[in-house]
Amino acid sequence: MAGAAAQALPGAAGPVRAPLFRSLVERMEDGGRWVILDLGPARPENIDLFGRFRCRLEIADLADDLDALVPPEEAGEEWMRERMEDALPPRNPEPVDVVLCWDLLNYLQPAALPALSSRLAARGLPGTLVHALVAYRDPLMPALPGGFCPADGEHLVRRNAAPDERPAPRYSPEELGKAFREFSIERAILLGNGMQEFLFRL
């Protein structure tokens, strides 16, 4: 039903089937406790879905901090790591099990990606998963991050796509693998909306 409504453009509003997201939800159905770090904005749909499970949902809303994460020319890796640490929620004694990174990587400067990887790794343990959606097929994407949210346990949908467009970075799996050096790519799938779905493992 929802899958049939999948659209061809990254900015499309229709739900898209996301098999790796489905696999995450299935893992959560084991009944254990999960700590989820959502890098996107707070969405009622996320709370509705994850409220079904035993979990703590941490919401970072990093899109709000994109301007602060643009490094000045002279900035080094340490500067970037510090800004990223400030933008993320305070570390909790309980490690993060799953990170949701829907669309955000497209809007971060390439220099910010290793810093994000490093700060996420510091919040996780071996086995921590990062689920990411990255623009891949189409050269343009909405000018602002739209904030994906679950349509159900298997489909994701973009909310409030910006009318303007900008070039998409179209990171390859190799580029992302290099930037996310603390993680390995467990699986990557090209979705019906032209985005690449990634599952990274710490």
Place this chain on the structure above:
Amino acid sequence: MFERGRKDGGETAPNPGESRSTGAPAAKPARAAGSGSGEMAVIGRSIRIDGDLQGEEDLRIEGRVTGTVKLVNNSLTIGKEGEIHADVYAKAITVDGVMEGDLFGAEQVAIRRNARVKGNITAPRVSLEDGAHFKGSIEMDAEAVEAALGKQGATRKPAPVASSSPSTAKKEESAA
């Protein structure tokens, strides 16, 4: 300093002459109907409270409160004009204004579309309207919520909730 207001929430006129800032604890509502009566106490837009706020009646805050808010058996509404920098304990909490601090709702916490919240939420039921700004964590594990609310008994802040689940490594094992 407290006004009586309808629970269905019309805007309450400010009290320009009334302002209070104190480091002393216990700014306590004095004359207002109790929970379920259809009325609630209101802290108006011009009121500032710095300290511990406790009470036995429903309360709507349109002013600014810094410190701690405890309404163990009652509801708290942070109105559109309200600005809270405090940890809040109440039976039910609705946020429509600015909130910075941790929220402990024995029954529920509702974040409305105009709200801007930075902090952590612990409650058995949490709702959030589209458009609301929220940064922080939401404890959605019923066991952890019960433990946290039980521990602090709505009178003190709980220690961080320890994981009662298999570790990530165990999850990794089972998922492989």
